């Protein structure tokens with residue numbers, strides 16, 4: 557049977573009806589609704605000659621054995637945030653299932669093809685994203701912290717994952733799943749406005765942004781709002797405000813998709829009758845190029861010293877989290893471009909702002925690429941998340957072509 561992209565759209569609608577409500581998707585990982593979605597997927601693949609396995613980190617694997625032990629992986633995640641969208645994560649799984657079906661019905665593939673439904677990509681319940689993929693990648697190093705996490709109802713993470721047969725002491729065993737993997741392919745909605753603004757259905761993803769997160773503490777002097785003349789003030793908020801505007805210029809002059817966000821400023825004493833004494837500001841900076849990211853960070857720090865001087869403040873910087881940019885595989889990027897060109901007559905390359913399971917797999921040394929399909933209004937993680945059906949169908953066709961090209965390339969490489 558040939559590939560049927562329209563069936564994927566119908567299946568997505570079926571999944572929405574099964575696991576969503578009037579507020580959106582409710583497939584939060586380690587919940588019954590998530591289990592329902594996973595069982596529904598397994599049932600839909602039961603007629604294919606697949607080996608089905610849940611690994612030590614709770615990832616579900618569907619393996620179509622080929623003539624050769626090398627494996628091409630296609631991945632996604634069925635879990636969603638609470639009140640989430642109908643496409644984030646599950647498009648990749650259901651498109652991958654359709655591609656697997658097409659390959660299986662063509663006969664034994666030249667190399668093994670596996671579909672993986674990663675466990676808890678979103679981290680919605682316990683705040684730890686990329687759970688299953690980081691365990692498989694071997695980059696999960698915070699098991700002790702995980703043991704202490706509890707959800708909003710006080711349920712500890714070890715209990716919640718234990719109900720799904722996952723033991724934190726053994727999650728590293730999932731790493732064995734990546735043995736023999738020669739390529740990892742992931743289709744995802746863009747979750748941003750770039751493709752829509754360019755009028756393009758699909759894009760090849762170059763990699764995921766590196767991230768620098770900082771806490772900047774500005775210190776001035778609390779003083780009475782009525783009795784302190786403007787020229788006498790040491791207003792900590794003035795420093796934070798200048799920096800919040802200056803980061804726009806930093807991002808713009810750096811270019812290539814650079815983004816900087818001042819997501820919060822907490823002021824003390826935080827009352828209407830006092831000049832702000834301390835302002836604690838959070839800054840998130842992202843770029844695909846490690847050197848440019850470093851220079852954006854240095855520039856923000858340098859400007860903050862200048863603003864501190866102008867406003868007679870002290871300023872202190874603290875790094876709270878960072879991750880290197882992760883670049884996808886050049887050869888697979890080329891194949892993704894070809895696949896997208898063949899189904900849509902256009903191509904475009906773009907970086908990913910959000911992290912994805914693909915970043916973990918790539919970090920583990922498996923050649924990786926992602927394809928993005930346009931998101932309407934750039935919205936995601938809300939029930940308003942949407943993509944035109946025709947674009948969803950094109951994305952399934954592109955993933956199928958990419959899988960075929962990847963298999964041909966692996967076989968060609970011997």
Ligand SMILES: [Zn+2]
Pocket residue numbers: 633644645677744
């Ligand atoms: Zn996702």
